[in-house]
Amino acid sequence: MYIFIVADFVKEQKEKGLIKHWGFSFHATPDILDEILTAHPDAEFVQLQLNYADWENPKVTARENYEVARKHGKSIIVMEPVKGGALAEPPVEVQKIFRETDSEASFASWAIRYVASLDGIITVLSGMSNLSQMQDNLSYMENFKPLNQEEQTAIRKAQEIMTGIKSIPCTSCHYCTSGCPQQIPIPEIFSARNQQLIWGQLEKGVEEYRNSTKNGGKASECIACGQCESACPQQIDVINKLKECADCFD
Ligand code: SF4
Ligand code: SF4
Structure with missing residues (x-):
């Protein structure tokens, strides 16, 4: 099982006033998250991989992890809201649904607003690689408006479409490549x-x-x-x- 080796150190630093808030990033299954949060109820937040495409993905278990964290009353920091950039250019059928609902909104904005609309979210970590992406992010995160009912319906349709596409859910994080003895990209x-x-x-x-x-x-x-x-x-x-x-x- 897991060993949460840094918890004692972090708590000590918090008692000294060197750390104001503490939590952890999590990449495993809901039962393990439940176990960790039961053992460490003083953790204040959890960083989870959440996005509309992986919401019901049985390998990522985004929804289930989110629900466990909320059951324990934790605030959530979202990572991979745009799925490593993939949701900035979703499949054509998904693009069509989003365009029909809002012809102006960027595809990335759908992904980011989806997670930002969930209860308990304190931060959405969105990777940006240029100024226009930052301007786009700011345009809907300043004076943020959660998704309305029509937009939630569009997301559900997009989720159904994406569930039916048999693609490889790689986010290009490259965690796998440095140890590959065959140097396979x-x-x-x-x-x-x-x-x-x-x-x-x-x-x-x-x-x-x-x-x-x-x-x-x-x-x-x-x-x-x-x-x-x-x-x-x-x-x-x-x-x-x-x-x-x-x-x-x-
Ligand atoms: S880059 Fe490698 S580790 Fe990262 S998601 Fe893709 S296959 Fe997995
Ligand atoms: S050799 Fe194959 S199994 Fe081994 S790390 Fe490279 S890609 Fe993965």
């Missing part, structure tokens, strides 16, 4: 395959795959050591997915 390969699965762009997927493996590290070179699977916060069955990619690309 796992997230880049999955991104190439997702080009095909989500967008139907077969040639573009092949091109991306060729670029990412031009110096070696083809999907078929995986030796199934399992290092990547133990490092993956999305609990992706990397070995099997690489086999599928090898069938398509190698």
